[in-house]
Amino acid sequence: MLNRRRFLQGLGAGALAGAVGSRALAAAATPDVLVIGAGGAGLTAAKALMSKGVSVLVLEARDRIGGRAFTDGSLGTPWDRGCSWLHASNVNPWIKYAQANDFEIFPDRFAREVYDGARRMSGAETAGYRAVHERMERELDKAGSRGLDIPAEAALTQETLSDPWYPMAMEELTGWEGVEPANFSALDSHQFAEDGEDYMIPRGYGTLLAHYAKGVDVKLRTPVMRIRWGGRGVVAETDDGPASARVAVVALPSAIVAEGSVVFTPHLPVEVFQAHADLPLGILQKTALRFRKNVFPSETTEVLRKKRNDGRGFNFLTRHFGSNLCIAFSVGRFARELEAAGEAAGIEQALAELTSMLGGDVRKHFDKGSATAWASDPFARGAYSHCVPGRYGARAVLTRPVGGRLVFAGEHTEQSAYGTLHGAHLSGIRAAAQAQKLLGQA
Numbered sequence: 001m002l003n004r005r006r007f008l009q010g011l012g013a014g015a016l017a018g019a020v021g022s023r024a025l026a027a028a029a030t031p032d033v034l035v036i037g038a039g040g041a042g043l044t045a046a047k048a049l050m051s052k053g054v055s056v057l058v059l060e061a062r063d064r065i066g067g068r069a070f071t072d073g074s075l076g077t078p079w080d081r082g083c084s085w086l087h088a089s090n091v092n093p094w095i096k097y098a099q100a101n102d103f104e105i106f107p108d109r110f111a112r113e114v115y116d117g118a119r120r121m122s123g124a125e126t127a128g129y130r131a132v133h134e135r136m137e138r139e140l141d142k143a144g145s146r147g148l149d150i151p152a153e154a155a156l157t158q159e160t161l162s163d164p165w166y167p168m169a170m171e172e173l174t175g176w177e178g179v180e181p182a183n184f185s186a187l188d189s190h191q192f193a194e195d196g197e198d199y200m201i202p203r204g205y206g207t208l209l210a211h212y213a214k215g216v217d218v219k220l221r222t223p224v225m226r227i228r229w230g231g232r233g234v235v236a237e238t239d240d241g242p243a244s245a246r247v248a249v250v251a252l253p254s255a256i257v258a259e260g261s262v263v264f265t266p267h268l269p270v271e272v273f274q275a276h277a278d279l280p281l282g283i284l285q286k287t288a289l290r291f292r293k294n295v296f297p298s299e300t301t302e303v304l305r306k307k308r309n310d311g312r313g314f315n316f317l318t319r320h321f322g323s324n325l326c327i328a329f330s331v332g333r334f335a336r337e338l339e340a341a342g343e344a345a346g347i348e349q350a351l352a353e354l355t356s357m358l359g360g361d362v363r364k365h366f367d368k369g370s371a372t373a374w375a376s377d378p379f380a381r382g383a384y385s386h387c388v389p390g391r392y393g394a395r396a397v398l399t400r401p402v403g404g405r406l407v408f409a410g411e412h413t414e415q416s417a418y419g420t421l422h423g424a425h426l427s428g429i430r431a432a433a434q435a436q437k438l439l440g441q442a
Contacts, residue, residue: 031055033246033248034058034059035049035057036249036250037252037410038059039065040209040411041251041411041424041427042060042249042409042428043209043213043218044427045249045428048432049435050215054435054436057219057243059219059222059236059238059243060218060219061379065220066206067253068384069083070206075368077320077325078203078204078207079286082383085108086199087198087417089195090195092420094421094422095199097208097212103201104202105199105200107197107198107199108198109197110301110302111302112305114126114168114307115306116306118356118357118358121307128163128164129168131165132163135157136156136166141190142155144186144187144191148187149391149392150186151182151184152185153180153182155186171315171331175315175331177189178382178386179332179386180332180333184387187392188387188392191415191416192417202321222240224238226264227250229266230266230403233245233405247435247438247439248405248406249408249431250407250409251408251409253380254277254280254410255380257276258276269402272397272408275397278388279386279394280386281383281384282383282384282385282386283374285331286328286372287327287328287350287370287372288370289326289327289328289350289369290369291325291362291366292365292367295324298318300319302319303315304318306356311334313334313353314329314354315329315330316328316354328353339372343369343371343373351363351369386419395412399430407435409428410427411424414426
């Protein structure tokens with residue numbers, strides 16, 4: 001059964017459009033709750049509160065809603081620049097929402113193929129890869145079930161680490177968290193609930209979120225610079241003036257709080273600030289390549305990889321929703337280097353690797369490309385969260401209200417579904433219930 005560990009996790013991707021509040025903050029009535037951030041967590045919290053008759057104002061720094069859920073249509077075929085897969089389909093609430101609202105979804109049962117240079121390898125030739133991958137999973141599960149909060153890499157045996165196929169398997173490990181296995185907790189990873197196969201949405205995950213968010217009033221282009229929570233209520237300072245409420249739901253990526261982009265007055269409790277720092281964002285880069293004709297070996301979608309011994313390769317998702325669009329995935333340090341080199345250089349490197357596998361027609365018929373840059377995005381600073389070794393429990397810290405005024409939400413707070421849009425959604429439901437309880441206590 002396919003799950004999050006079989007293929008790179010689609011990062012956190014955004015919405016196309018949303019309801020936009022146009023009035024100045026100074027003229028707005030004081031709401032019960034401020035929601036800071038209009039990604040999946042913030043939009044869910046706002047919608048849940050509104051359904052209970054609670055007045056809400058959502059402040060969003062970007063010029064769009066969705067955060068790391070963003071469907072891009074600029075290449076003719078919708079593709080998610082961030083989260084793309086509906087993971088854990090047996091427990092993922094977006095599955096039912098999509099089905100109830102006429103969004104086509106289909107399971108990811110794509111063939112996974114490996115190339116040795118320009119030669120497609122047989123199943124027998126890649127048996128060693130499958131074997132080391134399965135052994136790696138068993139070793140990680142063993143460490144997690146024993147409660148070992150150690151680097152994932154430290155949970156692997158020498159047999160696994162020295163296997164010739166390990167560098168490619170290590171790329172998949174990196175893809176789970178967006179960072180190399182030396183840098184994330186085996187125990188934290190073990191808590192992710194993999195229940196059901198993965199699905200995809202032709203219209204885009206970001207488009208699905210935008211549909212869900214209809215009716216939520218959002219004040220766009222309004223970054224919050226400081227949150228004052230020491231008085232009887234909460235005040236968010238913005239360039240458009242202050243916005244006040246009795247309670248605030250802070251639905252910002254963990255890295256944004258950890259780097260101090262938003263200042264809290266008074267300072268957050270040490271354990272709360274530390275928890276944000278202990279849940280940094282890894283990186284998954286996507287490079288979309290559009291071709292004038294089908295240059296791929298099949299009419300159907302496949303995932304192609306080139307055999308490498310340096311752990312610095314791409315995964316190519318071909319024939320994206322039946323189109324001539326291909327999405328190249330890279331993770332970890334390699335992804336950060338590609339992003340730092342710039343979009344054109346990243347497109348060229350992905351194109352060169354694909355050409356080395358499939359031949360000259362790839363370059364001959366290449367039309368246009370686009371690449372993500374989540375690490376340098378000032379409102380994200382990465383793709384999705386991981387827990388640094390030795391700091392298991394950081395997610396739980398952020399599920400507790402602070403000072404009777406602040407509630408935190410986001411995929412990084414959801415232990416069993418972190419790094420996903422359904423994790424963000426679940427955190428928004430939890431945060432809305434906590435905010436409503438705080439209102440009753442105020």
